[in-house]
Amino acid sequence: MAAMFSVLVLLGLFYSHSWAASAAPDIKLNGMDDLTTLTSTDTLTATVQMDAGEQAGEAADWWIAAQTPMGWYYYEYPDGWYLSGTSVEGLAPAYQGGLFNLTEPMEVLRVSGLPVGNYVFYFGVDTTVNGLVDEGSLSYDRASFEVVEATPVLSYLFPATTYAGASEQTLTLLGSNFAEGATVNFNGVSREATVVGPTHLTTEITAEELANAGTYSVSVTNPGAGGETSGSLDFTLLTVTFGETAINVPDWTAATHEKLDTEEIVANLDTVFDTSRVQRMDITIDAANWIVMQRNLAGLKEQLGESNDFSLMDDPIDVPCDIEYNGKQWYRVGIRFKGNSSLYHADSNKLPFKLNFDKFEDIYPAIKNQRFYGFKKFSLKNNYKDASAIHELTASEPYRDFGLKSSHAAFYKLYVDTGGGPVYFGLYTLVEEVDDTVLKTQYSDNDGNLYKPEEDAATFATGTFNTYEFGKKTNESDLDYSDVQTLYDVLNSDLRVTDPAAWKTNLENILDVPVFLKWFAANNVLQNWDTYGVMPHNYYLYRNPDTQLFEWIPWDNNEALVSNPRCLSLNASEVTSQWPLLRYLLDDSVYAEQYRQNVHEFATSLFNTTRMVPLYDTRAALIQDAVLSENADYTFTSPRRFSESISALKAHVAAREAAALAY
Numbered sequence: 001m002a003a004m005f006s007v008l009v010l011l012g013l014f015y016s017h018s019w020a021a022s023a024a025p026d027i028k029l030n031g032m033d034d035l036t037t038l039t040s041t042d043t044l045t046a047t048v049q050m051d052a053g054e055q056a057g058e059a060a061d062w063w064i065a066a067q068t069p070m071g072w073y074y075y076e077y078p079d080g081w082y083l084s085g086t087s088v089e090g091l092a093p094a095y096q097g098g099l100f101n102l103t104e105p106m107e108v109l110r111v112s113g114l115p116v117g118n119y120v121f122y123f124g125v126d127t128t129v130n131g132l133v134d135e136g137s138l139s140y141d142r143a144s145f146e147v148v149e150a151t152p153v154l155s156y157l158f159p160a161t162t163y164a165g166a167s168e169q170t171l172t173l174l175g176s177n178f179a180e181g182a183t184v185n186f187n188g189v190s191r192e193a194t195v196v197g198p199t200h201l202t203t204e205i206t207a208e209e210l211a212n213a214g215t216y217s218v219s220v221t222n223p224g225a226g227g228e229t230s231g232s233l234d235f236t237l238l239t240v241t242f243g244e245t246a247i248n249v250p251d252w253t254a255a256t257h258e259k260l261d262t263e264e265i266v267a268n269l270d271t272v273f274d275t276s277r278v279q280r281m282d283i284t285i286d287a288a289n290w291i292v293m294q295r296n297l298a299g300l301k302e303q304l305g306e307s308n309d310f311s312l313m314d315d316p317i318d319v320p321c322d323i324e325y326n327g328k329q330w331y332r333v334g335i336r337f338k339g340n341s342s343l344y345h346a347d348s349n350k351l352p353f354k355l356n357f358d359k360f361e362d363i364y365p366a367i368k369n370q371r372f373y374g375f376k377k378f379s380l381k382n383n384y385k386d387a388s389a390i391h392e393l394t395a396s397e398p399y400r401d402f403g404l405k406s407s408h409a410a411f412y413k414l415y416v417d418t419g420g421g422p423v424y425f426g427l428y429t430l431v432e433e434v435d436d437t438v439l440k441t442q443y444s445d446n447d448g449n450l451y452k453p454e455e456d457a458a459t460f461a462t463g464t465f466n467t468y469e470f471g472k473k474t475n476e477s478d479l480d481y482s483d484v485q486t487l488y489d490v491l492n493s494d495l496r497v498t499d500p501a502a503w504k505t506n507l508e509n510i511l512d513v514p515v516f517l518k519w520f521a522a523n524n525v526l527q528n529w530d531t532y533g534v535m536p537h538n539y540y541l542y543r544n545p546d547t548q549l550f551e552w553i554p555w556d557n558n559e560a561l562v563s564n565p566r567c568l569s570l571n572a573s574e575v576t577s578q579w580p581l582l583r584y585l586l587d588d589s590v591y592a593e594q595y596r597q598n599v600h601e602f603a604t605s606l607f608n609t610t611r612m613v614p615l616y617d618t619r620a621a622l623i624q625d626a627v628l629s630e631n632a633d634y635t636f637t638s639p640r641r642f643s644e645s646i647s648a649l650k651a652h653v654a655a656r657e658a659a660a661l662a663y
Helices: 002-010 262-272 287-304 391-401 434-442 455-459 482-491 500-508 513-526 580-586 589-605 609-628 639-662
Strands: 024-029 036-039 043-051 059-068 071-076 080-085 095-098 102-112 117-126 138-148 153-158 161-163 169-176 183-186 189-192 194-197 200-205 214-221 233-238 279-285 319-325 328-337 353-356 377-381 409-417 422-432 450-453 470-472 539-544 549-554
Touching (some): 153 214, 153 233, 169 183, 183 200, 189 200, 262 434, 287 319, 391 409, 391 422, 391 513, 391 609, 409 609, 422 434, 434 450, 434 539, 450 455, 482 500, 482 549, 482 580, 513 580, 513 589, 513 639, 580 589, 589 639, 609 639
Parallel strands (some): 024 138, 036 138, 161 233, 279 409
Antiparallel strands (some): 059 071, 059 095, 059 117, 071 080, 117 138, 183 189, 183 214, 194 200, 279 319, 319 328, 409 422, 450 470, 450 539, 539 549
16 A cells, blocks of 8 residues: 555656546545645645446445645544554555445545645545555545745734823734734734734733824734734824823712612613603813814724725724713713714714723723713714614614613713813713623623624624624633634534434524524514624624523614615515525524514514504604704704604504514
């Protein structure tokens, strides 16, 4: 056997070839007969197929082997690959048995990070069953390639901009060809990096390095004597005005400004998110810092350009502000712009904000762990594309009433002073943050992994998984994504076709399927097209520590409660495998029936004219003065559009109730 392999290699005879046998083995690498080159960070897959021809059923030795810079390897089915050594001595057959047609590609190898060098893979059979390669009955195929040193490519930094004087910062770098052991160069100084994957790494920037405003270069260097270095990107530190850092906090009380236990936060929900009234919040921002926010936003808009790809946009910069509510002040609260279309496409000065109450505690020690009645963070949503201004709040409630987890929301009149006195920015919807008190108050354990997927990875479609687009919102320093990788792998497993019962068991061991089916029923009855099934965003996945199952949490409802042409039909027949969580589950008759029952229950008990029409009337009367007093430069509605939108909501619920009950 050893002599046979040596002769074939030396004579260059290990090309696709058949001698005495009619069987035709075929081996492909990454789907190709010859790859030519791979980089040291690429993934290699090897698959084999067999046309047994007239010899079908004949006993044979099956051979799968590879000549590599590390030596010879052979494959034994089904155990895997073994190192033979620097020569072909010790190679063993992959399988011994009758020849048969292997029509579908069988994957025998998937590996990343191969060392530099030349590789040749072989697949052959001979019909003399003796554990030796027999020339007279041998048929074989080969495929080869070379692994070359990868040049890292740095494409994006997150954040790319922050404020001078920030504390230690985790920097996320995205690109390609990041090798294990890669380092990051910040302003010419190299430091270790954590390589999450070949397209994603992180590193730490010290407070000393973040002390002074300016622009600093960032690049990536791969390891090794000939380690290549990427091109550089700019990291910018802006000058934000902080003033005196030793401040007085006279309005501070334990009940209103400090961390609270869960029961106290739940009690405060009725105050902060009182849906029976319109409350007022005043925000004061230093004039110079308002200019910083505006200039930063202008730069981000220019970066976005015409691509409309929000997934790779940096967060806008935070600056300190003071907040007044119910006669009390909160101090040096972090404020920034937020949102995608609601920020970048809003043709109005009524822009959305995010508040973080202890963002600047390292600069102002007096506000350490500052909270707003126990809440750390809020979104102030501007009701973009909602002439009624009630969609965000009103759509969030039926989810919770249906037994799902969902953010609380409430109406607030927002006044902002940027140096010229308070300006009425209009009626906003204050929304509870999922990664703050939704987890704390709606779960018994908030220590699980929370993800907010975006873009391709958020579809769960085959070939889309990547770590960065599964943005971690808790346990961020733990760069282990194996739980969500398991969900992705289980969902897309071949078992769905070959063994449906096993596939369902595996899926139900990682995903709370009833919760997902309830969410989709509720979402599809009330209609929100701007989420999973049409758009790859606007949901969270939480790995509940109590069950070890992922639960679906909806997010962002301003586009809900409207029969947009992009909304899905109730039977979702138009949904393809591009959205496997929907398509694969609804293709199962048991899951489909559960979904159908959920549709009926949601319409019967929650989303119907009896319940919703009076609620729409009550909400319209409650907010009418706040909405119609908005200035023309700070509004998305008008008296006529406001009235028409309330009527449209009533017609919408009547149509959806009828459709759901007929489904």
